[in-house]
Amino acid sequence: MRRKPETTGWLIGLDWGTSSLRAMLFDGEGNVHETRHRPWGVRHLPEGGFEAALASIGAGWPSCPVLAAGMVGSRQGWREAPYVDAPADAHALADRLVTVETADGRCIHIVPGVRDSAAPDVMRGEETQLVGALDLQPRLAEGTPLVLPGTHSKWVRLQRRRIAGFTTLMTGELYGLLRHRSVLGASLPDVSATAPGGSFDEGVRAARASGAAGVLTRLFSARTLMLEGALDAAAVPDYLSGLLIGEEWRAALAAGWLDSGRTPVLIGDEALCLRYRRAAALFYLPDPAWVADAAARGLWRIAHVAGLAGDCTQLASMEFPG
C-alpha cells in the first residue's frame, strides 16, 4: 500500500437537508475530490442518528475538519445554529459556526442560517449556496435578483455583496401537495418526469394572464381543462408546474424584484432552473444566468474564512486511497 503524501487543507463538506445528505471531500485547492449521496435527510436518519450517518458516509475519508450546512443546524437538526441577521456574508457566517463534538471526539461545525428581520423570513442552507455563488461570480452586481428554486424558493437581494433581504415562496411544496394530494392531481397516474413541454408553457401563460389577481384564481383550470379534454391527464403535472413557476415570475414582477433591469441569476438544480428559464422567456424577460453547485463552493469558502481548511490533523498518518 502506498502512503499518500502529506497534504494540508482537506475538508469534508456536508450539504445536509431535510430529505438527503450529500458529502464532499475537498482537496487543499478547494476542488471536490469525491462526492457521496445518501437518503439520510434530517428526518430520515439511519439507525444511530447523525453520528452513524456521518461515520458511514465519510468511511475511508481522512478525519478532516467537517463543515455542515442546511437543516442539520435547525431546531430539528443535530444542533441548532441560531440565525445570523441579514445583512450577512461569509465572515458573519464563519464567526457564528456552532460546533458539536461526537462521542469519539470529532468536531462538526455547522453553518448558521440567515434571518431577514424585516419580513420576517429565514433561510438555512441557501446562505451557503449564496456565498458560493458570490465566490463563483465575483462580479455579481448589486440589484441582481438571485433566485434559488426549490421546495421553498428564495428570492434574494444583495447589498455590498452581502445577503441583504429575501422572500420565501413555497412553490415546490405547493406543487407536491397539489400534484399528489389535491383534487387536481391525486387521482392522476404516476408519470416519469420529463422536460417541460407545451402544457408547462400553457400553465405559465395562465399565470401571466392572471395579472394582479394571481394564480390562485387559475389553479382550478388544471381540472376543468382536463375534464373538457383540452389537457391530457398525463400533462396536468406539467401544467401545474407551469402555473406555479409562472406565478413566481408574476409575483416577482409585481413586487418590483426585476425593476433594476438586471438579469436574474438562478442558483441550483439544472433541470429545475431550466424550467425557470423557460418560464422567464414566456414573461419576455432576458434569459437568466445559471450557477450550479454553489453549495460545494460555499462550504469551502466559509471553511476557508473560518480557518477550518488546513487543520487536518490525522491525514498524514492515514492510509488514503489516492
Place this chain on the structure above:
Amino acid sequence: MRRKPETTGWLIGLDWGTSSLRAMLFDGEGNVHETRHRPWGVRHLPEGGFEAALASIGAGWPSCPVLAAGMVGSRQGWREAPYVDAPADAHALADRLVTVETADGRCIHIVPGVRDSAAPDVMRGEETQLVGALDLQPRLAEGTPLVLPGTHSKWVRLQRRRIAGFTTLMTGELYGLLRHRSVLGASLPDVSATAPGGSFDEGVRAARASGAAGVLTRLFSARTLMLEGALDAAAVPDYLSGLLIGEEWRAALAAGWLDSGRTPVLIGDEALCLRYRRAAALFYLPDPAWVADAAARGLWRIAHVAGLAGDCTQLASMEFPG
C-alpha cells in the same frame, strides 16, 4: 295508527356532495318538514351504494319525487348529469334534469352542473344554491357578486337573473392541505375550531399587504412568525385561514369583482361566512349580506319549475308519521 290526510306536493330533496349527504322532506308549501344528515358523500357510500344510501336516509318518508343536486351528478356520482352552459337559470336546469331509476322502480332526478365556457370553469351543487338565493332574495341586482365560500369557493356574476360567469378558488382545499400536510401546519397539535381571532385578522392583513404580488409571497410567514414566537402554534391555523380568505378578497378586488360598488352576497355555512365578513371589514369593504340554506330553497324551486313537486303517487296510501 292514524292515516295522514291526502297531501300533494311533497318532495325529497338531496344535497349530495363529495363528503356528505343531506336529505330534506318538503311539504306542499316548500317548507322543510324534516332534515336528515349522513356522512355518505359520493366517495364515502355505505354498502349497497347510492340506492342503499337513499333507502336508508329516506326510511319512513313517503315515496315522493326525489331531486338531487351536487357531486351525485358528476362522472364519479350516481349518474352523470352533463353541464348546462352559462348563462343558466332554474328553467335551463329543470329542462336538463337527468333521471336514474332504482331497482324498485323509483325515479331520482339529478340537477346538472353549470359550465362557464369562457374560463373554462364548472360548478356542481352551487347552481342549486344560486337558484335558491335568487328565490329568497328576488331583488338581487345585476352586478352584485355572489360568493359561495367552501372547499372550492365560487365567485359568481349574474346577468338578467341568470348565472352568467364564475371563477373557482380552491381556498378550502388549500387550507386543508397547508394546515394538515405542509411544513406550516402538519406538526401542529389538533385544536378545536373556534371563532376567528386576532391571528385571523393578522393573516387577512398580511394578504392585503401582499398587494399585486399576492399571498403566495406571504404563506411562509406562518412558519417564521411561529419560529420567532410572534405567533402561537395553536394560532397558526387561524392565521392561515386569514391569509387564504384575505387572498380571496384581495384577488377579487384586483380582478374587478367589486367594481360595481354593489355589496357582495355570501351564500353558505354561517361560521364560514362570518370569517368572510370579518375579512371584508379588514379590506374596508361594506358588510356583505348573507343567505343561509339556499340549497334547500333551490331544490324546491327547481323541482317546482320541473313540475316534480305534486307528483306524489304513493303518499295517500302510506302510513306516515305526522
